[in-house]
Amino acid sequence: MVHETVAATHAVVTLDVGLPGIVWGWIITMNMWAKSIGTGVIFMLFYLLKKYPHEAAAYRFKAVLVSVIAIHVFLFFTVIDLHQMFRFWHIFFHPHFTSAITVGAWMATLFVGLLLVLLYASFIKKDNVFFDKVLAWTVVLAIPVTLYTAALMAQSTAREMWQMPTEAAQMIFAATLSGSAVMILMGKTLSYEAKRDLGIILAFSALGAFILYMSELVFGPMKAEEVAAVLEFIKGNGEYATMFWMGQIVAFVAPFILVVLAILNRSTSILNLASISALIGLWISKHVWLVIPQLLNMS
């Protein structure tokens, strides 16, 4: 590895421009976090309506409303992150379809359209059959809407650490983790069994995401020098080490343990605690993963 030769060469940059700052910061973290909730809740509603149709019926409107709010939070942060936010319409009138940003924006717009139809079906038309038909299509579309940010990160060729298919899996886990967490917190009238199912989904999402992060941490540096250099920021005394581990514990480790305890004790309040922990931790872990590759100088 070339970095290992630095000690031998004593190569040191003696005159250069300052390192660029973090370009995609907390606004993009908010974007990813809110989108996970927006699509995740739809996945969970679909599951509950299949498995527990009677008790889940009351959540048609509520779950879609939460999704609509979350997706609009996502869209809001997407737009305000643009340095030229009033040119947002260029995506629709000068689209470049090799870009995951374009494809994502078009799909997210269609997704919002379907969510509005669901709101209409549940609140105005009150037609459950129609709702369930549209929901099936919404679930199908929710999958690429969840995944497109992973595609965008994969297209960010400069950031070696954001790889496909790992990021795709992380996006799906983030959606099922946050979707189940929100449903547990929202589902006051759900039976213990339904909440337990959601808890199991939450626990396995947390476990899956944690395994991926740990695998990246251990094996990533063996594959690519740039990944090794980036991961230094979360190892040892690295600038983001504390935040990284805080995110891992609050998002994944604690919720997993809490769900196990909740099931052992048939406790919905412990499930609620696991859900809150997962939602907070997800933001932190996403943020660290977003920021650290940007700390590395590219040239």
Place this chain on the structure above:
Amino acid sequence: MQLGFLVDLHLCMGCKGCEIACKVENEVPLSTWRLRVKYVDVGMFPETKRTFTPLRCNHCANAPCERICPVSALHYIENGIVNIDKERCIGCAGCVMACPYGAIYIDPETQTADKCTYCAHRVASAMMPACVVACPVEANIFGDLDDKTSNISKYIQQHQGDVQVRKPEKGTFPHHYYVGGGNVHLNPLASDRVEGYSLFNKLTNKMPVGGHH
């Protein structure tokens, strides 16, 4: 036609003439750079050597910045230059994330992406890029890679085995070559960055990213 650049690092003496010419020609705002010359010192006193590397956009054949741009603000023109339409750019910074060479910045005045265009406006008027004209030792060689008789093609032919690009593993196929470069010149991980040696790294306003994060 495929325009390309070659820098002979044996010749470059780090005068930064190209850097200044670029700044003036393209009115590049304070704190941002389309082209810069990086100094890296190698060895220990008294066995030391200073290396100079001019760094600019590579106008890659497989440009990730062009691919990720949602509105085609970054686009190819027929002479192979990866150009930018600042009127179309929405400032999403996708290109900043995608360019493996850190060649793109957000212009703090227009709040749009910008980078070296090989002076496309000058080339359109049959002039050489400003940096080429300014270089006192002709270390910057610019021309048509598709033309076997061009200076750049001849230079590449004559220096077989010593012609390199930055980060070939990225699969971007740069149209920007270096002769006489080593790891220290071309790989940012091959040198340490010690705080205090950078130009303008203590800026508190007009941050390159636009300052809204």
